[in-house]
Amino acid sequence: MGIAKVYSFHMVLSYSRDPFCCFTTSQDLQTFFDCHRRAFAHFGGAPMTIVYDRTKTVVRRHVAPGEAVPLHPEAAGFAGHYDFDIDVLAAYRPTGKGRVERQVLIVRDHVLSGRAFSSIEEMDAAFTAWVPHRRAQIHKTHREVIGERAARDHAALRPLPPTPYLVAxxxxxxxxxxxxxxxxxxxxxxxxxxxxxxxxxxxxxxxxxxxxxxxxxxxxxxxxxxxxxxxxxxxxxxxxxxxxDGLPTGKGRRTTTGDTPVLPRQGRPRGEESGPLQALLNRAAASRIEVGRRPLSVYDELTGTRPFTTRSQSKDTS
Known part of the structure; x- marks a missing residue:
């Protein structure tokens, strides 16, 4: 077996830049929203709005600029269950998720680079161990300690519902x-x-x-x-x-009881066989029966009519 391809899922709280990352081997619908649940547990709540690009797990189909974006039914149901709004980026806006894209590079350089992992669990554990170090840093944009600002961010999150949403x-x-x-x-x-x-x-x-x-x-x-x-x-x-229960069992079908002997196929009398092939054979045999032949004058005598004849006339020119 080959080495499984590994994907990373990232979510970043916009105000504090507090990061979350987990690793998977699938990008299907269930895995995508399972990563959301793990992110909400990591942060301790759900945000009021999540910004997405036009991924097929969120957007049902692409539309022209200015038209309402049709959401995937499971994405809409998941957002309604956790009470957050879906904000879909406009087309051709690569910088709309710059804070997340930057976090991808940071995790690659500070968590994965130069290390070997034997399982997905090891990769997740490496990120979890790195998070306290990241939260202790002063962010270069808002000039505050990420962990201190993240505390205010976490307090503003919505509480999680008692039961998780079942994605199907x-x-x-x-x-x-x-x-x-x-x-x-x-x-x-x-x-x-x-x-x-x-x-x-x-x-x-x-x-x-x-x-x-x-x-x-x-x-x-x-x-x-x-x-x-x-x-x-x-x-x-x-x-x-x-x-x-209730389906036909076949017990009502006509079956042989054993009282009437069944002749083998090659031992049946000629003409008793049935089927399209035997019908053709019977027709071919009928074509070989000798039929009596008589002149048409016999029918004329029986009906009393004169036969229709043609006489050729010739002129003697000598």
Whole structure:
């Protein structure tokens, strides 16, 4: 196996320049917002506004300048849960996040440079050990000790909610005739009594779970149909046996009882076989039957009509 590619996530409090950094091997939606939760725990609260560039984990699609930016549904839900506003930078504004970009270089030069790490945890521990040294420095812009100014920054943060926000991938998938739903190269079961074939259901997938929801609530207002652990790899079938209750079992099909002997295919009488191929063979055999032939005058005598004949006339010129 090759060496995993490592990414760094950075968040900086704008007033004090108090930094946070963590390292990951993925840039997916769950990892992105999990890093937010780690940053909020590091600072002791959530800010009122977070500035983003036009990353696909925050912006659903790009629009023309001056138009409202459509946010990713999970980004909007996460921001609403932690009560902060999303400020998306305008296009072609590379200096809009200069304080964060500068922090990336500082971490690279003072935490990572000249060192070797064997795991992500070692890299996170190295940053945590460096933070007190950074907070003890006087920042060259606001001319104050970063840690002292960070204390005022932390006091202004919003308190964290009692429960974390569950970030999930959301997809629409059809239900198969066997009440299985395909997602991520694997199959997951839903109750046969609550769905119908080809019905669209919503999949909400986290790193560890796959939840299958109906697009319309039932009489009790519930949409959850099933919940399964997320399969590892591809080609797995995650099935709960009771979900198949109500599906046809095949017991009502017509079957042989053993009282009537079944002739082998090569021993059946000619003409009793069925199927498209045998129909063609029967037609070919019928074309070889000898048919009697008689002149048309016989039919004229039977009907009493004179036969239609043509006579050639010639003139003698001699």
């Amino acid at each position: 991938e959301r997809h629409l998938r059809p239900v198969g005739r066997d009440c299985l739903v395909a997602f991520g190269g694997n199959l997951y079961s839903v109750p046969a009594s609550k769905v119908r074939p080809r019905q669209l259901i919503e999949i909400r997938a986290t790193k560890s779970q796959v939840m299958l929801h109906s697009t319309a609530p039932d009489t009790s207002g519930e949409t959850l149909l099933a919940m399964h652990p997320r399969a590892v790899g591809r080609g797995a079938r995650v099935v709960e046996e009771k979900h198949w």
